[in-house]
Amino acid sequence: MEHVTLLLAVVIATALVFDFTNGFHDTANAMATTISTGALNPKIAVAMSAALNLVGAFLSVEVAKTISGGIIDEHGIDTQVIFAALVGAILWNLATWLLGLPSSSSHALFGGLIGAAVMSAGVSAVNGGTLVTKVLLPAVAAPLVAGLAALIAARITFRLGKHADDEATAKGYRAGQIASAALVSLAHGTNDAQKTMGVITLALVTGGVVAPGSNPPVWVIVCSGLAIALGTYIGGWRIIKTMGTGLTDLRPQQGFAAQTSAAISILASSHLGFSLSTTQVCSGAVMGAGLGRKGGSVRWSTATRMAVAWCLTLPAAALVSAGAEFVAGRGTWGVVAVGVVLVAASGAIWLAARREPVTAQSVAAPATRPAALTGQEQAGDLAATIPGPPPAAATAQRSAAA
Known part of the structure; x- marks a missing residue:
């Protein structure tokens, strides 16, 4: 650590900020269905997810190696390129969180790295083969596989x-959901926390602190795991609401099926070093489970908004990061200017979110309605569905008519 410069320290801190936003942006992946079906209290759910994200961060480094030495060529890439890439990824994460859209933090990061690298060193800085086999193909295949499963x-x-x-049956599957949600959280830690590890390691390589091809140092693993765990614990309630109730209505059986399918897909991909989007995998699994019940349906308007966000994520983050690199590459004043824009934009998004807050209470499952209603309750429900004056007003009208 004795060779860490001020700029490198700023990049490391910015990477951990991205990791934090990744945590609260992707909490919904593991816990949205568990919360929506009432299997777990919202705050207990995010606390459990945070702890397992931290554990998962220590289980593998394959995805981190894909990021640090696979997608872009670290030779000829300066440290401010990594900074610009992170700026684009963070701003996209915050913007989609404000809108409640479960977009991909992973693709935001990939887009940021690609846009900044191309602006700095040209198209040759991107390893096209790795991008296609490790990122683009899994991005298409994984949600479909998880959804079908x-x-x-x-x-x-x-x-x-x-x-x-x-x-x-519902009670049993709620218990199963807790276990499957834990597995998704663990899988999320093995995949998404490693992306920040890879970025920090890439920054250390460009700064000459570690040799190319090195595994992430232990302190990088610890810091990345803690940052994503803290972000997860904060809870991205806006996206949890969209994933839990905005996309489809799930019963515990469907929630269990969705989470188990997603967890298996993510863990298999992490083992192979595929840096896929856990958001897309979990969203695909939720839609598949929604269609798995007779009479079940998907709110295709919400799904369409999500699909549009998915398609825009990588190019939008790339454009923002390319612009950030264009300014940051001018020198110290450029890096400072980009940092100021990042802080100001993040603050503006946070203030906008406070105008229409979404809290843990907003996403909690409604109280379960009794299976059988009394005759009076049935009559009350029927009366509530018939338009007309209130009972007292109706009685008065009949008396006047008599």
Whole structure:
């Protein structure tokens, strides 16, 4: 650490800020369905997810190695390029969080790295083969695979429990959801926390602190794990609301199927070093599970908004980061100017979010309605569906008519 310059320290701090935004942006991946079905209290859910994100960060470094030495060529890349890439990724994360859109933090980071690297060193700075095989192909395949697996799993669970007591079945699957949500959180730590590890390691390589091809130092793993865990604990309630109730209505059986399918997909990809988007995988699994119940449906308007955000994420982050690199490459004043813009824009987004806050109470599952209603409750429900004057006003009208 004795060779760390001020700029490198700023880049490391900015990378940890990105990791923090990644945490609260992606909390919904693991916990949205668990919260929406009432399997866990919202705050307990995010605390559990945070702890398991931290554990997952220590399980593998394959994805980190893909980031640090695979997507862009570290030779000829300066430290401010990494800074510019992180600026684009952070701003996109915050903007989509404000809108409640579960976009990909991973693709925001990839777009940032690509845009800044191309602005600095040209198209040759991007390793096209690695980008296609490790990022783009998994981005297309993983959500489809997870969605199909979740659809099949949901149909199987409903078929197996066709003659079972609904309440007992739901209770059992809520318990299963807790376990599957824990697995998704662990998988998220193995994949997304490593992306920040890879970025910091790449910055250390460009700064001459570690040799090219090195694994992330232990302190990088610890800091990255803590940052994403803290962000997860804060809870991205806006995106949890979209994933939990805005995309489809899930029963515990469907939530269990979605989370299990997503966790298996993420863990398999992490093992292979594929830096996929956990957001896209989990969203695909939720949609598949939503269609897995007879009569189930997906709110395609919400799904379309998400798909548009997915398509825009990488190029939008690339453009912002390219602009940031153009300014930062002018010298010290440029780096300072980009930093000021980042802080100001982040503050403006935070103030905008406070005007329409979404809290843990906003995403908590509603109280379960009793299965059987009394005759008076049924009559009350029927009366509530018939337009007309209130009961007292109706009685007065009948008296006057008599």
